[in-house]
Amino acid sequence: MGDLLADLWAFMKERKKFWLAPIIVVLVLLGVLLVLAQGSAVAPFIYTLF
Numbered sequence: 099m100g101d102l103l104a105d106l107w108a109f110m111k112e113r114k115k116f117w118l119a120p121i122i123v124v125l126v127l128l129g130v131l132l133v134l135a136q137g138s139a140v141a142p143f144i145y146t147l148f
Contacts, residue, residue, distance in 0.1 A: 106122070
């Protein structure tokens with residue numbers, strides 16, 4: 099996982115595509131939120147956000 103992040107960071111740094119960083123962060127956070135919503139008691143509270 100760390101190697102993937104290092105490669106992604108090197109790509110963004112070399113190509114000057116730092117605008118990709120917020121998009122990637124938001125996608126990762128949404129993925130984590132969906133995983134947490136699957137099997138926890140927090141699910142009803144997360145569904146009210148959407």
